[in-house]
Amino acid sequence: MSAPYTSYSDLGGRTGFGPIEPEDEDVRFHADWEPAALALVLAMGATGSWNIDMSRAARETLPHYLRLSYYQIWLAALEKLMLERGQVHPDELAAGHMLHPPVPLARVLRREQVPSVLAAGSPTLRDAGPPARFAPGDRVRTRAHAVPHHTRLPGYARGKVGTIAKVHGAHVFADVHAQGLGEDPQTLYTVVFEASELWGADAAPGVRVSIDAWETYLDLA
């Protein structure tokens, strides 16, 4: 039996995190090591050793998630993903040098490829997928139960009734993709909720909130 899956990143609606600290838009980084951390994560991501949903799963399950800065979260998840694949070993991280031979990678990102790789991104829209079950205006209820794996249905929107606002076509299904089980493309929808449906008597007036939800998360209300 596998260990229970716990995400520490599902923050919508939680309280007690204190004030927001706005910052000037010209600020790019906050420590000298942050640019290197960003570049390491993107360069290793480009090797094809894992996909973005596996990355998100590795980040959100870090037990110290809420105590780390965002680039520290990225770094810790990068180490976890590489350790899991035997690409690096704990004694190497301690020593700061290679102690074991490298393992083969699908590809290595070269400088001349950087502009085209960043400009291409990783589109998730797919031509093929089952036909859409829902149409704009349909009333739907989101899945109420927790699932023991990565998912993109936030806790605050579980078991709630909303309205389909937009149909985005078939997208790679994050829940399945994160588990390394293929892409399983299915229709993605924008679902809008009245604040009162989400927050009851505490709801602020004149507020609606939407999520983007894969079809598996939804049933007709």
Next chain:
Amino acid sequence: MGEHHPSHEHSELDATELRVRALQTILTEKGYIEPAALDAIVETYQTRIGPRNGARVVAKAWADPAYLDWLLRDASAAIASLGYTGRQGEHMVALPNTEQVHNLVVCTLCSCYPWPVLGLPPVWYKSAPYRSRVVRDPRGVLAEFGVTLPPGQEIRVWDSTAEVRYLVIPLRPPGTEGLTEEELAELVTRDSMIGTGLPRTPEP
């Protein structure tokens, strides 16, 4: 593992710096990364990809009704026509503010953000206070950014829970009729394209 010394923030940061250097050394020695590629990535996000890209999109939408129409129908294509494509902006949707509705974007689950038009997200966008509260108390959050909306203007919060990325098109400020696209772009702030701010108004 597990050692944590919140009172020694400086040494914590130094520890992270050492860890980054160690990783960079190991991965280079193993041939997993090319250091020159790392430099190219950093240079891209330092100098070429940032919120001025989005400001040009908004300014063009304000100045050119045909472009606005295209942006609202197919934001990915309309934005790509200005040369802004790629990572974390593969599937774009433009959200025009109106007198009736003010749009506000968040990612409560992580840090999803439209990189090709806005660059790297600010720290607050990735942090717990914003992500937790903006879906529940958006007016309180806006107050912390110094923004008060007209009473009666609805707030529409978009939680980016999949790979669709959202760009808010703020209302064009009054008194900007004679301005060029370049001058209009200077009025467009990053926060106004997330929804936590409003565009600047021109100097009288």
